[in-house]
Amino acid sequence: MQFCLDTAGTYYLRNSIVRGVHMNKQLTWKVGGAQGEGIDSTGEILATTLNRIGYYIFAYRHFMSLIKGGHTNYKIRISSEPVRYHGDDLQVLVAFDQLSINENLREMNADGVIIYDDKFQAELPEGSAVRLCPVPLTGIAKELGNVIIKNMVAAGASCRLLNLELQPFFEVVEEKFGSKGKDLIERNIKAIQQGYDYMKEHFADEMFQLPTAPQVDRPHLLMTGNEAVGLGALLAGCRFLAAYPITPATEILYWLLENMPNYGGKIVQAEDEIAACIMAIGANYAGVRAMTSTSGPGFSLMMEALGLAGISETPLVIVDVMRGGPSTGLPTKTEQSDINQATYGSHGEMPRIVLAPTTIEECFYYMIDAFNLAERYQCPVIVTSDLYLGMSKQSVDDLDMSRVVIDRGAVVTQEELDQRGQKTYPRYAVTESGISPRPFPGMPHGRFCALSNEHDDTGLEIEDTDGRVAQMDKRFRKLDTFNGGEHVSYKGPEQPDVVLVGFGSTTAQIAEAFAELSSTYSIGHLQIGCVYPFPTEAVRKILAHTKQIFVIENNKTGQLAQMLQQNVGMVDKVEAILKYNGNPFTVRDITTTVRG
Amino acid sequence: MAKVIDFKYDKPTWCPGCGDYTVLAAMQQACVGLGLEPEQVCCVSGIGCAGKIAQHFGGYGFHSLHGRSIPTATGIKLANQELVVIAAGGDGDGYGIGLGHSLHAMRRNIDITYIVMDNHIYGLTTGKLSPNSQKGFKTKTSPKGSAEDPIRPVEMAIVTGSSFVAQAFSGNVKQMVSIFEQGIKHKGFSLINVFSPCVTFNKVNTYDWFKEHIVNMDEDESFDPTNRMDALRRVHEVESVCTGVIYREERPAFHETMLGASETAGVHLDLDLAEEEMQSLIDQFRR
Incomplete structure (x- = not known):
């Protein structure tokens, strides 16, 4: 068992207000507008610059399944310490339209400030203490000759409000638009400068003071969970990806498209997810580490392939970046509702492993684990990430390269095959561990047939009762040595009264709730990174003396709570805190329920 | 130098007289004729009677899922x-449940040879309608005769981009071996549709029926298989009941042109990256 990093530490810091100037230990900023207005690029400029000057940031994108219109926003939490959640509250909102104010006002603190485009008349409900700063975002942009750079005017205005220096922003702009010509760079820089100047001139006493940025020799890594999955796969030796584009998993495909071919890797955009998963099985059978990445709707199409990998004992890694279901569901919203399918999906019974990384760093590490486990146990490994983890961007301190170890599992050598000198090889030999060495096609004397039917040791189909039972037992024996407890983390006293339990991406909000509640409760935080085979022993040990268990998960039916009850018992102590409206948990969602 | 026996494994369980026996034999002879060793060849099949061929072919095998031999073979290649890589299966496999994959493999020009044992019926499930059954054909699932027009695999393959299209007949092993050799040697996707009669459940499209109707295009010296429009016209004229190499063109295979195409096969890559390489990959995130 390993103990998780202290992800909290910043949760309880409250802001003190000193007439106009707001003193902050951390700050939350958001830009909102219609899709297609450059909301993401405004957020990206700010996130990149803040990360570069040493701050830790966490950025969350709220978006819709359309190209233009609607409402989209980009929120950044800025801190001098690591942050893994975008925060319950909001201090600065940049609004491109009234809808952005309406949608986000309830999240705003009393000392909040709204910078809005003065092309519209902002309206606030009566009694709202939030300060309004109208800025001619569109006006300045138009004067500079391009209305779309109103996002840069907004970045400049924000820069002043946050009392930041402009130079780092200019550098980021130069790099970002470097290939597009001097003219464009200059125009963007002017837009930032004029936004800054306007704020300074008209709202001189509105200012938030960020904590001093940590001194860094080089910027933190700024990455999404999807990018971490791609990087992890590549370093784990994955050299084949077949995938069908789907939100919110497509960025895995993008990242690997850009990077994997440089290392001899091949990528196919398959005709559908059935083909994608089966191509990955074919490549794994042929000896290349291969995976597919998808989200719920695609994962549903992969169910028959899961069974094929199971019975043919072909290693397979599937990444399921979960989104709101069922069916097409909520394509652009987060949910954790696929773990039942990952655990039980596909007809018949087969060994499998379901990992659920809890942080962006773990998205990287778990991919290395996934490929090793898939080849060690010759079975499918499903990595369940979700939209929140996959698409949010975070400052990451560093990644530990010593954890990049490639273990190809039981592979028979050519010497062994030559020594046997037989025409066929007993690929499915019934061994004590259940694991039988595999040759790769192309190796002389290694011939066998991988089979979707029940089979004998060389891959001839069988229907005899003894042979069937021997093969079934052999396959299930493989996981006897697997310990899911290695993917469980616990923080808190040895015998807590209350334990908060989560899996996957909920870890940050639970950690902050845990830290907040620790002063009044004997409380622990248990985060499960492997949901199947369920780490029963590790979990039971932690929960043994607990009086109350809160299971926190982004779904309607409490899938983890049910697994917990099924495997560990304690039925009367388990209460599920569930959220399935498409949004990630807030810390308050958790603390309010626990406090009762 | 491998012999035919080296390409055999165990005894097939097909009905006596089944067309699939000669397909397997022709595959084995073609491999020997091309000087291949068993370990160099991988046979990937779907399910049904024809799908059992991977178990009895002496090279490496993958008896995959119904309709999924093509994506499996694509991943392997x-x-x-x-x-x-030789994919093989029945007409239900390739033109029914797996049709979508077949078409995409053709247009991608994946360098595999796809042998479809086309008996116009679902045999293993004791005689059901296949997408290649003739209109009016009576089966357990078409008791009053099929109301559907059949798939025309050869015309479909030519139009979709298969760079080698041929048709063979289980009753003419010599021609079949020659076609298999040409198909395997061809760089790119080769569709070889084989009329492989089901002696148990198809009493209409029998060996005799095919012998009576087949037109052998290989014997027609005036026929030019590199002329796409001519090939389509001729196949249409004989209502697809013909054998021989119908169409061929030279086009780069997918693995040669795809992103990441390389001389080194993926299986031979060294997966361990030097520390500096790992570091530079990680450092791209210090943005």
Whole structure:
């Protein structure tokens, strides 16, 4: 068992207000507008610059399944310490339209400030203490000759409000638009400068003071969970990806498209997810580490392939970046509702492993684990990430390269095959561990047939009762040595009264709730990174003396709570805190329920 | 030098007289004729009677899922382009449940040879309608005769981009071996549709029926298989009941042109990256 990093530490810091100037230990900023207005690029400029000057940031994108219109926003939490959640509250909102104010006002603190485009008349409900700063975002942009750079005017205005220096922003702009010509760079820089100047001139006493940025020799890594999955796969030796584009998993495909071919890797955009998963099985059978990445709707199409990998004992890694279901569901919203399918999906019974990384760093590490486990146990490994983890961007301190170890599992050598000198090889030999060495096609004397039917040791189909039972037992024996407890983390006293339990991406909000509640409760935080085979022993040990268990998960039916009850018992102590409206948990969602 | 026996494994369980026996025999003879060793060849099949062929072919095998032999074979070929990959299955496999995959493999020009044992019926499930059954054909699932027009695989393959299209007949092993050899040697996707009669459940499209109707295009010296429009016209004229190499063109195979195409087969890559390489990959995130 390993103990998780202290992800909290910043949760309880409250802001003190000193007439106009707001003193902050951390700050939350958001830009909102219609899709297609450059909301993401405004957020990206700010996130990149803040990360570069040493701050830790966490950025969350709220978006819709359309190209233009609607409402989209980009929120950044800025801190001098690591942050893994975008925060319950909001201090600065940049609004491109009234809808952005309406949608986000309830999240705003009393000392909040709204910078809005003065092309519209902002309206606030009566009694709202939030300060309004109208800025001619569109006006300045138009004067500079391009209305779309109103996002840069907004970045400049924000820069002043946050009392930041402009130079780092200019550098980021130069790099970002470097290939597009001097003219464009200059125009963007002017837009930032004029936004800054306007704020300074008209709202001189509105200012938030960020904590001093940590001194860094080089910027933190700024990455999404999807990018971490791609990087992890590549370093784990994955050299084949077949995938069908789907939100919110497509960025895995993008990242690997850009990077994997440089290392001899091949990528196919398959005709559908059935083909994608089966191509990955074919490549794994042929000896290349291969995976597919998808989200719920695609994962549903992969169910028959899961069974094929199971019975043919072909290693397979599937990444399921979960989104709101069922069916097409909520394509652009987060949910954790696929773990039942990952655990039980596909007809018949087969060994499998379901990992659920809890942080962006773990998205990287778990991919290395996934490929090793898939080849060690010759079975499918499903990595369940979700939209929140996959698409949010975070400052990451560093990644530990010593954890990049490639273990190809039981592979028979050519010497062994030559020594046997037989025409066929007993690929499915019934061994004590259940694991039988595999040759790769192309190796002389290694011939066998991988089979979707029940089979004998060389891959001839069988229907005899003894042979069937021997093969079934052999396959299930493989996981006897697997310990899911290695993917469980616990923080808190040895015998807590209350334990908060989560899996996957909920870890940050639970950690902050845990830290907040620790002063009044004997409380622990248990985060499960492997949901199947369920780490029963590790979990039971932690929960043994607990009086109350809160299971926190982004779904309607409490899938983890049910697994917990099924495997560990304690039925009367388990209460599920569930959220399935498409949004990630807030810390308050958790603390309010626990406090009762 | 491998012999035919080296390409055999165990005894097939097909009905006596089944067309699939000669397909297997022709595959084995073609491999020997091309000087291949068993370990160089991988046979990937779907399910049904024809799907059992992977178990009895003496090279490496993958008896995959119904309709999924093509994506399995695609994954294998792209992982190790040095392997000769032969996908094989029935007409239900390739033109029913797996039709979508077949078409995409054709347009991608995946360098595999796809042998479809076309008996116009679902045999293993004791006689059901197949997408290749003739209109009016009576089966357990078409008791009053099929109301559907059949798939025309050869015309479909030519139009979709298969760079080698041929048709063979289980009753003419010599021609079949020659076609298989040409198909395997061809770089790119080769569709070889084989009339392989089901002696138990199809009493209409029998050996005799095919012998009576087949037109052998290989014997027609005036026929030019590199002329796409001519090939389509001729196949249409004989209502697809013909044998021989119908169409061929030279086009780069997918593994040669895809992103990441390389001389080194994926299976031979060294997966351990030097520390500096790992570091530079990680450092791209210090943005």
